Amino acid sequence: MYAVKAGLLIDGTGAAPIHDALMLVNDERVEAVGRAADLGIPDGVEVIDYSGMTVMPGVIDAHTHILYTGKPRANAMSRYGESIAYLSVLATANAKLSLECGVTAIRDVGSTGYIDVALRDAIAEGLVPGPRMKVAGQGVTVTGGHMDPRGLPDYVQIAGRTGVANGPDQMRAAARHQLKMGADLIKINSDGRPGGTTKVYPLTRQEMTFEEMAAVCQVAHWEGKFVATHCAGGSGTMDAIRAGVNTLEHAHWLTDEHIEAMVEMGTFWVPTFTAPYNTLSRGREAADVMDTTWEWKTLAWEGAQESFARARKAGVPIAVGTDAGYRYCYHGETAREMLIMQEIGMTALEAIAAATSVAARAMDWADEIGSLTAGKYADFLVLNGDPLTDLSILLRPEDILRVVKGGQVAVSRESSMPVMA
Numbered sequence: 001m002y003a004v005k006a007g008l009l010i011d012g013t014g015a016a017p018i019h020d021a022l023m024l025v026n027d028e029r030v031e032a033v034g035r036a037a038d039l040g041i042p043d044g045v046e047v048i049d050y051s052g053m054t055v056m057p058g059v060i061d062a063h064t065h066i067l068y069t070g071k072p073r074a075n076a077m078s079r080y081g082e083s084i085a086y087l088s089v090l091a092t093a094n095a096k097l098s099l100e101c102g103v104t105a106i107r108d109v110g111s112t113g114y115i116d117v118a119l120r121d122a123i124a125e126g127l128v129p130g131p132r133m134k135v136a137g138q139g140v141t142v143t144g145g146h147m148d149p150r151g152l153p154d155y156v157q158i159a160g161r162t163g164v165a166n167g168p169d170q171m172r173a174a175a176r177h178q179l180k181m182g183a184d185l186i187k188i189n190s191d192g193r194p195g196g197t198t199k200v201y202p203l204t205r206q207e208m209t210f211e212e213m214a215a216v217c218q219v220a221h222w223e224g225k226f227v228a229t230h231c232a233g234g235s236g237t238m239d240a241i242r243a244g245v246n247t248l249e250h251a252h253w254l255t256d257e258h259i260e261a262m263v264e265m266g267t268f269w270v271p272t273f274t275a276p277y278n279t280l281s282r283g284r285e286a287a288d289v290m291d292t293t294w295e296w297k298t299l300a301w302e303g304a305q306e307s308f309a310r311a312r313k314a315g316v317p318i319a320v321g322t323d324a325g326y327r328y329c330y331h332g333e334t335a336r337e338m339l340i341m342q343e344i345g346m347t348a349l350e351a352i353a354a355a356t357s358v359a360a361r362a363m364d365w366a367d368e369i370g371s372l373t374a375g376k377y378a379d380f381l382v383l384n385g386d387p388l389t390d391l392s393i394l395l396r397p398e399d400i401l402r403v404v405k406g407g408q409v410a411v412s413r414e415s416s417m418p419v420m421a
Helices: 084-100 112-124 167-180 210-222 234-243 256-265 274-280 291-314 335-343 348-354 357-362 391-395
Strands: 002-009 018-026 029-035 046-057 059-064 103-108 132-135 185-189 226-233 247-253 268-270 380-383 400-405 408-412
Touching: 018 046, 059 335, 059 357, 084 103, 084 112, 084 400, 084 408, 103 357, 112 132, 167 185, 167 210, 185 210, 210 226, 210 234, 226 234, 234 247, 234 256, 247 291, 256 291, 268 357, 274 291, 274 335, 335 348, 335 391, 348 357, 348 391
Parallel strands: 002 046, 059 103, 103 132, 185 226, 226 247, 247 268
Antiparallel strands: 002 018, 018 029, 046 380, 380 400, 400 408
């Protein structure tokens, strides 16, 4: 056991921060947290002094694509030229980068060849550094759906990219196969852009039937697993909520009816604001995207902001997810999503909760991670500054002095700081 003193401790639950705090860490888990004056230090326990610094939970990114880099060439999730071996190396590098930037857990929502499953296991075994992972394997889509490659003749087969199924029975079989292969959750595509990615209107196009979505949810929930859906709004999103999907990914255009149903069903929202925001903030010329893409992203960003205001007011649980790997969405920059949420209405403390305890709940992992409370893994950051006054500190690796995962130092940038046993 060791004790951690902190000038300021943010536990991730959304509760007020603790000044002059003390946290007891026993092996890989938190044993107790409170004011140093109240808690006391057991005899013989080593003390790590971070007085004058901030301690907070490791950041969680609930929507990533670990195989891709975020560079423009990675925009289409159809990089058919790379081998499984190359993508595995790339994913490993992205995982290491994420951890170095203070991201201690991610949920990966779609991966070629079950690379995410293998990487999750390699990290858990200590073979390579990286965040804790929950993964969706290949996901499940309908023929011609968002994850099913388009524009290829029948004689060109792309194996290992996506689980394709049609009808409730096939959906059950596809979901069972993903679980058999090691997926922690099932990712589907209830609705999205019309015609793939080349049109703007209508803004939403339903892909899966209610019966198909309900079949996936039935299988996943029987196995105690969550279901996430790529969606935009409209009838497909409503059917997904009613079918029992646990998290809506993107969902730019949420109506009052959607939001009411989400509150009723306990559905989480992972809005991935970073995806449209990071493109639009570059300006039209620098963004270098098609006119239809620029128009769609503009409308998506406008819709997402309006949806955010109403969803927050209604009490929808909103989790941080960046779409890392998608165009201009980079691994390790999870705090950009937090800053966007702050820009459009959240407090810094709420944004931190969205990237810690709420994200953990959205990943069905709140019993293990997401807050610095007794019994949870001791995944925490030591910051040279106060994120409540400047959230952008989480985008400056040089100010993330320590990344601790499971009670052990994973990253250290200050040689003069004491080393934990």
